[in-house]
Amino acid sequence: MNIIRKRSWEMPERLATPEAAFLNRRAFLAGAAGAGAILSGVAMPRPAFAEGDPSAGLYPAARNDAYVIEREITPERLTSRYNNFYEFGSHKQIASAAQALKIRPWEVRIDGLCDNPQTIAIDDLLKKMKLEERLYRHRCVEAWSMAVPWTGFPLADLVSLAGPKAGAKYLRMETFLDPDVASGQRADWYPWPYVEGLTLAEATNELAFMVTGVYGKPLAKQYGAPLRLAVPWKYGFKSIKSIVRFSFTEERPQSFWEQIAASEYGFWANVNPQVPHPRWSQAREQLLATGEHVPTRLFNGYGEQVAGLYKGLEGENLYM
Ligand SMILES: Nc1nc2c(c(=O)[nH]1)N[C@H]1C(S)=C(S)[C@@H](COP(=O)(O)O)O[C@H]1N2
Ligand SMILES: [Mo]
Helix, strand or coil, X not given: CCCCXXXXXXXXXXXXXXXXXXXXXXXXXXXXHHHHXXXXXXXXXXXXXXXXXXCHHHCCCCECCCCCCCCCCCCHHHHCCCCCCHHHCCCCCCHHHXXXXXXXXXXXXXXXXXXXXXXXXXXXXXXXXXXXXXEEEEXXXXXXXXXXXXXXXXXXXXXXXXXXXXXXXXXXXXXXXXXXXXXXXXXXXXXXXXXXXXXXXXXCCCCCEEEEEEXXXXXXXXXXXXXXXXXXXXXXXXXXXXXXXXXXXXXXXXXXXXXXCCCCCCCCCECCCCCCECCECCCEEEECCCCCEEECCHHHHCHHHHHHHHCCCCCCCCCC
């Protein structure tokens, strides 16, 4: 039997699972038992991406030098084995379980208040978009962070494909729902499927990025293949994985974590070191790469691009 030892870069349990702490004791114990069962099978190396992925020829894409960072890229061997993907378990070692996800065929539905509602196969969507690589920081609400070379296309390009109508104010995004494949979705105390949302101004900001690859290859399943979001100025839970549906709405969508604990995980969730989470400080973050603790920056260092989005919204709970 293989035993996963705690690595230096892992959080103490108390920091690593705050999102689970709201759970009642029975639910929490049920989740922990499931985690043990999955953990015992994790130690074999896994393919970095699905064998025979039809999009493999699109990678690597040219790097866009407008999006580089001062931090070193976090090694793939770390980011591919430390993932938040509650569909496959409420702990970080879900990479093995996530390989059960079928990512072809994969259809994406675009609906709601838009001129061109459609259902499009992921490979047809990829053909319409120009892929590029961007180096982004990623700051989890749990106070760990990484730096990743994502490949993908601007979310703004998907928004213009859809053609939002004048009344559309928000973009709602939804993850797949398949409890047969995703054991976490059999835990019915969570409001599945995972949902996230952005204002249209946020969704069309240059930084909002649809991710289809990482480390110069198609996205491995544990990162949220075949299509996930990266909004690097917000806490990581906003960057929804394995998206199957985009809806343009007039009403603000209620996201997954907001439904569970609105006072801890709000709609805006912009990174701010001066606004603590109700149960811990956000002043610093631990780098997944080295275990080092460094100061967290306002908007995760992306204020130049995004601060303007929040003018006139000062009354909102922007940093929670
Ligand atoms: N569908 C879905 N998307 C999700 C999550 C999740 O549990 N389910 N976790 C979020 C959180 S809390 C973080 S920090 C990032 C983690 O992305 P990574 O595993 O690629 O590091 O995914 C986000 N997107
Ligand atoms: Mo997170």
